[in-house]
Amino acid sequence: MTKKQSRPNILVVNDDGITAPGIKNLIEVAQELGNVVVVAPDGPQSGMGHAITIGKPLRFDQVDLYPGVEMYKCSGTPVDCVKLAVNKIFKGKKPDLCVSGVNHGLNNSINVIYSGTMSAAVEGAIEGIPSIGFSLDDFSQQADFSHCKKYIKTISMEVLKHGLPPATLLNVNFPKGDNLKGIKICRQANAKWAEEFDERKDPYERPYYWLTGVFQNNDKGEDTDVWALEHGFVSVVPVQFDLTAHHAIPVLNSWTFDV
Template sequence: MKKKPIILVTNDDGIIAPGIRALIHYMNLLGDVYVVAPNKAQSGIGHAITMNTILHCDSVKIDNGIQKEWECSGTPVDCVKLAISDLLPRKPDICVSGINHGSNSSVNIMYSGTVSAVIEASIEGIPSVGFSLLDFNWNADFEPSKKYICQIVEKILHNPVPKKIITLNVNIPKLKKEEIKGVKICRQAESKWKESFNKRYNPKGRTYYWLVGDFINLDKKVDTDEWALENGYISIVPIQFDLTNYSILDLLKSWNFIVLFIFLLIF
């Protein structure tokens, strides 16, 4: 009898967040589930790791599921590292992260603990997927995403993994089940945040700052994740941890750095 695949589940909203509880339920339909997730919200933590303080990781039982669970005092990346190094019986067949409360499309990838967790898994040679729902509400409805999430994970589990490990960033629009038009394979839209800090004072007169900002989509083409989400589709963007800008490699190689170095020494 074929063994069930081992599925590692994590997130950045914390182990009790409704999004991860829904994802755990879906993954229990597909494999042997292990959960290692932060004990508190870690949104916007990116690829941070814990180096200067100790980590705690405790076994917990949050619901009546069949999965094995640990809550960790560290970041989502810490959770993945601990899971692979110490907690799981072997390397997982896939790592899934989420379901995040809120978007991780376009430039938000850079800040996302949800996405960083799956990137860390891919560094370790594990196929991985990050799931996000465009709804920040704690009581968001994740049920419309169930069918698509299960299909995506099954596709990865049952198809040969290419030499470059599959890592997908999946965003789901806030729509009813019948309103979702389908899935689009996309590229990451060019975008940015226009940010500022509200300067305030506490009752003792000490200054503090509160980050605020507006999302700006600079890319109106129809092959992007932002276009897909705005038009009722689930967006899937394949991602990687190699940040090399290959488009300018040849340009940089054409620069004569030896001449430049001599020039700097002279002047």
């Protein structure tokens, strides 16, 4: 991989696959800011979370989809893509920025746990790379990302300029439509999916199940990502990968463990 010293190196990843419209739009913005290397799954990997491939070989091949862009398709998960990029393409010399997305569909609130888009960005942060995940409230393959681009650019530029606090990354979500009111720094809303499994029958009358559900917001705060998106703002949530419940340590220390 070649490097131009005057421009930052930017790793672009996603979970919707290397041919998804969202990653094309992210690449176009990233090209304005630096030297772009793309490593993305060879097919959709939504909902994979932080899964990695350990039971079968991983493969990645260089492809030529967009002029002037160094691109690789990977047989693995979004997290695999980041690991391979750091170890085999950048060869341990970390990129200056990792951007993931733009995802087709929101990754606000609890969705950050399940998201392959965000897990790729989390892996970037684990590697010590300033990382951002971008998502749009539109699942359509014909989604319009044009209103997102100026926000992607300014947020990425600020991260390149200032860096991020240790062990922290950004989760950025865009409402659908071009009437955006600006950016709000938010916390993750206390919301969850009330899931159901729709039982159906295959042609052999064997049952199978299709996951459905309703998103339930139990958080009435006006400082959350859900509130911001519902009111036309771009939500920016700082995310950490330290899952320790620090507030619970004093509680556990008050218990008596008789062994």
